[in-house]
Amino acid sequence: MSVVAIIPARFGSTRFPGKPLARIGDKPMIQHVYERARKAAELDRVVVATDDHRIEQAVRGFGGEVIMTAKEHASGTDRLAEAARKIKSDWVVNVQGDLPFIRPETIARAVASVRRRGAVPMATVCTPIYDETEWRDPNVVKVVRDARGFALYFSRAPIPFRRDRAASEPLRSTASKRRVWGHRHLGLYVYRREFLLKFPRLPSSPLEDAERLEQLRALANGYRILVSEVNDSSVEVNTPADLIAANDYLGSKVLNRALARG
Helix, strand or coil: EEEEEEHHHHHCCCCCCCCHHHHCCEEEEHHHHHHHCCCCCCCCEEEEECCHHHHHHHHHHHHCCCCCCCCCCHHHHHHHHHHCCCCCCCCEECCCCCCCCCCHHHHHHHHHHHHHHHCEEEEEEEECCCHHHHCCCCCCCCCEEEEEEEEEEEEEECCCCCCCCCCCCCCCEEECCCEEEEEEEEEEEEEEEHHHHHHHHHCCHHHHHCCCCHHHHHHHCCEEEEEEECCCCCCCCCCHHHHHHHHHHHHHHHHHHHHHHC
């Protein structure tokens, strides 16, 4: 089973133009994502898909592989599908370009999940939410799953709703006594290649339009999404304020490494 990771990267982000080239430490964000993906043991190849020659030059500058795509794509998945048509593989991993610190183990776990259950069309990952503010934040996408680990729904709203509990009461506590409010969806997808090529032709739904979440198109059209839980508190960069937090996070990790070395 061959697996290729594609990182969609466009320059014209509405909330943060030029985001893939924003600097975190001494590197552009797209380089952080690329280098982490390259460390994932389950991947055979990593490619950046972009519509902008500035991003193309940056990727080639650090030795990465890049594919140019059309500018008019309505979504990252459409861009991903165009790139996938030019690549031979059994599975395609969509690694979002705004996760500069995603763990290689997270990518590997997502791929391993479809190796075990090869019949599923797509898979993704989630991580526990321990902070109530994060759970209520509409910029944080939440997911609820069934008993077998398949997605029931994704939402920007704080789900599940506590009908018979106090609004401030968490869903459950972990063995470490940390309170879990729900599960945050991470922007990582694994697609069976033929399903990915079909995905852009699927009709959108009122759910997708309301939440502005593409994965709801799959659920609304009857396709199942396997969701594995991972231990990954990746910093997601959607705004300039998030970029400041990402640089602070990187600075703290560098400092901790220096202290550990003495």
